[in-house]
Amino acid sequence: MGKEIGVTVKKSEDFSEWYTQTVIKSELADYAPVKGLIVLRPDGYSIWESIKSSLDKKFAATGHRNGFLPTLIPESLLTKEKDHFAGFNPEVFWVTKSGEGELGDRLALRPTSETLAYTLFSKWIRSWRDLPLKINFWNTALRAEIKATKPFLRTSEFLWQEGHTVHTNSEEAQKEVTDILELYKKTVEEELAIPVITGKKSEKEKFVGAVYTYTMESLMPDGKALQMGTSHFLGQNFSKPFELKYADKENIESYAWQTSWGVSWRLIGGMIMVHGDDKGLVLPPRVAPIQVVIIPIYYSDEDKEQIEKVSKEIEEKLKNAEIRVQVDNREELKPGFKFNEWEMKGIPLRIEIGPKDLEKNQVTFARRHNRQKDNQTITGLVERVVSELDKIHNDMFSDAKKILEDRTSEVNTYDEFKSELEKGRLIKAPICDNPKCEEEIKEETSADVRVITSDSDDTSSKCIKCSDQSTSRPLFARGY
RNA sequence: GGGAGCGUGGUCUAGCUUGGUAUGAUUCUGCGUUUGGGACGCAGAGGUCGCGCGUUCAAAUCUCGCCGCUCCCA
DSSP: OHHHHSOOSOTTTOHHHHHHHHHHHTTSEEEOSSTTOEEEOHHHHHHHHHHHHHHHHHHHHTTOEEEOOOSEEEHHHHTSSHHHHHHHGGGOEEEEEETTEEEEEEEEEOSOSHHHHHHHHHHHOOBGGGOOEEEEEEEEEEOOOOSOOBTTTBOSEEEEEEEEEEESSHHHHHHHHHHHHHHHHHHHHHHSOOOOEEEEOOTTTSOTTOSEEEEEEEEOTTSEEEEEEEEEEEETTTTTTTTOEEEOTTSOEEEOEEEEEEEETHHHHHHHHHHOBTTBOOOOTTTOSSSEEEEEOOSSHHHHHHHHHHHHHHHHHHHHTTOOEEEOOOTTSOHHHHHHHHHHTTOSEEEEEOHHHHHTTEEEEEETTTOOEEEEESTTHHHHHHHHHHHHHHHHHHHHHHHHHHTEEEOSSHHHHHHHHHTTOEEEOOBOSOHHHHHHHHHHHSOEEEEBOTTOBOOSSBOTTTOSBOOBOOEEEEEO
């Protein structure tokens, strides 16, 4: 019976089922009554808040400020930039009525805010002194997902942030694009312990309306790549249709240069997939809603009193050190049940305190990520918890990084490419600049160019598809 | 549901009755002078007059239709 409470499938055997069970049973999220929508429960939202707060600090430090935009966008605005609209149109939700009355202009539920934000920006910007303008919005976006939906990875409404900046010149805007990408990479690696590969998207995969798109990608255990964040150079593609002009020092009106960028709660999905195991979630310590759980173990009332007292003391000390800690003193449950439950919920560090421990003035540490247990003296415990949590983070990151590196292949022929792809690997392969080759590869193998890294120039090989001279050696994979 | 009013540079506006190169202020850019509680001078930039059809040699101005916004009454 106990087995049914936890995750009932192995991560390596039925990854998709494992993922869904882990999300739902660990109580991060639940399905909403509408298809394709999910509800974030407190543990899930807490992780999002950690990510948000880490990003907010970095955004503020680099001169960005937060604002808020409404959810409804008039059709006339959404259609102003043609490529952009054509790209999003298939998945836009439309509001056509208020009560029983028909609306004059249909209103879109924001699939993304470029068109609305830039209409406002053009009002706010008059002169070069108003630039750069750097604004970020924390909100949700709505995109009707036709394909199979999956919590955090593909849902019709998702939490995200979208940053939008306006600059007087192209160089400054392009620097913003790469600065933000670095900021994202740092956040994902340092908070979520997920290693990522950064670089450009191909012409085919870039953001609709952008000049180019930078991305950070990671490889998931099922061999699919996950796009974890994007940063777009918009050039003047939006400033022209939206009349986003400013008077320069010579009083000449010029179109501004723009960027936009975003990460979503997809990051949580990536975190679950990369770190989780057969027992469920494994949370990176810096975003874990509870970092340390204390389990008192006792048989007699005498022990109980003593152990609860010590547990409480340790909890207090850890709290004072700003560690998110909780004593699980539920009396109706045995320790073994609690171990399993907290393991499924992915709490990074468990401290067990029993009578045998107390005799030796020690406690037991049980680490979630590698299941290792050892004894620690109570003296100096706080310091050791702090450094242990750091060590867990570092271990999780380096383990994940090693896996990512081990699962990257380099090939030179299409046959090798296909066989490596079946093994679920990230593949570096030469390709020419004819977009048809990329398209045909995608049609035949459903793998696409995930990221073109900065060291990917290669003009001395043959394209795996057409055998013409290659132009680069990007990373391919099937994607989410 | 009924009624009234208004759409003119980024903003506020004049012009419409009586059709003829769109007014002023502010904002914005540059230079100079100023600088301890919202400065000043000079030079410059900025407008498909909400949209469309019509009348006319000519439409911001006249006719009609549409769109948007505001207010009042229920």
